[in-house]
Amino acid sequence: MYDFVVVGVGPPGARFARRVAEDGYDVLVLEKGRIGEPLACSGHVSTDIWQFTGSGAREELFQNEIYGARFHVGGPRSDAYPFYKQAVASNVIDRVGLDRHLAELAREAGADVREDHTVTEVTEHHDRVTVVANGPDGVVEFEAKMVAGCDGPRSRVRDELGLPQPDEFLHGVLAFSEEDDHQDFVDVHLTPPTFFAWRIPRGEAGVEYGLAAPPGVHVTKHFEDLIDGYEVDVSHRCSGAIPIGPPDRVTSQRAFLIGDAAAQTKPFTGGGILYGMTSADHAAREIDPDRPTTLAAYERAWRDDLAREQQLGHWIRRAYSLPEPIQRLGLGTLSGEIGVHMDRPTSLLSLEHLKAVLPGR
Ligand SMILES: Cc1cc2nc3c(=O)[nH]c(=O)nc-3n(C[C@H](O)[C@H](O)[C@H](O)COP(=O)(O)OP(=O)(O)OC[C@H]3O[C@@H](n4cnc5c(N)ncnc54)[C@H](O)[C@@H]3O)c2cc1C
Secondary structure: OEEEEEEOOOHHHHHHHHHHHHOOOOEEEEOOOOOOOOOOOOOEEEHHHHHOOOOOHHHHHEEEEEOEEEEEOOOOOOOOEEEEOOOOOEEEEOHHHHHHHHHHHHHHOOOEEEOOOEEEEEEEOOOOEEEEEEEOOEEEEEEEEEEEEOOOOOOHHHHHOOOOOOOEEEEEEEEEEOOOEOOOEEEEEOOOOOOOEEEEEOEOOOEEEEEEEOOOOOHHHHHHHHHHHHOOOOEEEEEEEEEEOOOOOOEOOOEEEOHHHHOOOOOOOOOOHHHHHHHHHHHHHHOEOOEHHHHHHHHHHHHHHHHHHHHHHHHHHHHHHOOHHHHHHHHHHHOEEOOOEOOEHHHHHOHHHHHHHOOOO
16 A cells, blocks of 8 residues: 555656655656656746756756746737846746656655556545556556545546536647747737737747637637747647636545646646646645545645735736737836746735836836
8 A cells, every 4th residue: 555646747746756755655656658748838937946856957957048028919010018037037948858857856755656557547435545547567456545636637536536627728739940049038929818829939949839728719820820920830739728726625535636637827827837846845745644634734735825826816817808908008007127926926016026116226
């Protein structure tokens, strides 16, 4: 009997497995495919990412430094409203490499990480959980005191246990051109309804063009408009779901969700790498596999940390749907230097931000 079975090896799954293995727990980690594949993420993260990685990570994963974003109400030729920091605000990194790096750290800490194991069934009993997976040698069943569902936006663990769904799923698409681009700004286009399209310079790894929007929006058409506007050829198209709005409950008797399975994402960007790993740390600190009542402490801890950020993030997203003249006025008034942390919208009220925006600073 394992202490924990972790389903899914994205950043939160790998992070949780590493932390609890370091604490001496017996941990099995099951990944349905190859770690990091297929790619469906921009890997645009705050510099906090390096607090979660091991030695040599920056040399291996880093692609570009970003100081700010140029917002556009229209396409590439429309006016740009820059928001920027004096210091580096974020990094663009190799996301496939990140997942492999984090999984390796979990293995080094003692977790048993197995690829090619698709979890198909999860059943809770009063004293344990059983997890059934399809592996390379057929169907296997495992037992554990608890199961962690880190299996992404369309979580099988969430469905198996009848846990509630996130409020909404956006459809994200991205593709790459082969231009070398070391610019230190990303471009954000408020063109698709209720969300945005983007251009991310990835240094020698090329340029990424992407878009996310809710169901019902003609994502392909908006994406073609973006590519045509930039007059580029792109390849390696990929897509994925982005969950927004966490359900009321992400724990049950002997199971809990972390990461996209729990919609631990930023509502105004869809980014979830840092929120997922931050929540993984809360789970590792609070949950004792021998005391199921500790699951309530995890629910409280991650919401205490992130709920206000997510609420404010929802309000920021609403601005994407304002009438164009109001967007132009707002962007024109607010653009310039800022001191906001990209993962923490509440830092709009921070001294650092106020110092950056106040005249005569
Ligand atoms: C287009 C797009 C761009 C994005 N850009 C950014 C960005 O720039 N920055 C950022 O912070 N976030 C970004 N995100 C969000 C980010 O990708 C997610 O928040 C993050 O990947 C969440 O990690 P996760 O491990 O919870 O889920 P996932 O990364 O989806 O990982 C879940 C893992 O579980 C495995 N799995 C699923 N089902 C099973 C099963 N039944 N059995 C075993 N294993 C299973 C999957 O194979 C996968 O490896 C983007 C998302 C999209 C779609």
